[in-house]
Amino acid sequence: MLILRSSVASPYARKVRIAADLLGLSERIEVAAADATDPADSLRRQNPLGKIPTLILEDGSALYDSRVIVEYLDHLAGGGVIPADPSARFTALRLQALGDGVNDAALLIRYESVSRPEALRSGEAIAHQQGKIDRALDALEAAPPAGPVDIGHISVACALGYLDLRFVGEWRTKHPGLVAWLEKFMRAVPAFEATKA
Structure with missing residues (x-):
């Protein structure tokens, strides 16, 4: 096990x-x-x-x-979530890096906003990380993940789920295409809802 x-x-x-x-x-x-x-x-x-x-x-x-x-x-x-075809593989891995990068930035914002003593919190640091999230979401809004579900799709969905969990879905109002994509992903992948915090 x-x-x-x-x-x-x-x-x-x-x-x-x-x-x-x-x-x-x-x-x-x-x-x-x-x-x-x-x-x-x-x-x-x-x-x-x-x-x-x-x-x-x-x-x-x-x-x-x-x-x-x-x-x-x-x-x-024996394979299944990381494509073997080089073009599809690197598209999936790039999306995984984008999703993980959103999570990295969101976690740093959370630590800065919640874990650090208030007197030491940096609005500049928060804005810097928020910029990363905003640019990533804009890129995903312009070109949501396409094709069969792979590790890139999973990573992006988990990043959006984490933004929903920690930042009450603030991203949703400016990204309707991404909202629609996530709803489609949720229907296709029941494990997304089953693993919700």
Whole structure:
């Protein structure tokens, strides 16, 4: 049995769980909660970075981060979410980088706005990260993911889901095409709703 050290709110762990479902591997993965802020959590021994998600393999070794885990699961399943064709593959991987980049920026905004002491918070830092999100969403609005569902689609959907979770869907008013795309994705991929925090 594989063990996925995870948190319900993590968009990266959600990406892994959705990919696993699409690959038919969910039954082989036990999801185990991890607290990346707790020094006593075994996560820090399993992953020196102390980050989630981390996948514990049957031999006790660990894989991290989400991109490596999805690559491993795709290999284990014989393919399915990372296209083999070079053109489709690099389109999917580029979309994955865009979705993950939105999550990276959103997490930094959240940390700056919630975790840092108020006196140390930087509006400039928040605006810088928000600019990344805005440009990414504008690019996705102009050209939403197309074709069969792959890791790029999953990553973008998880990024939009995280923006809904942490920023009450503020992105939706300016991006109706992306809203329509996400609704279509949700109908096609039931695991998206099933993994919602």
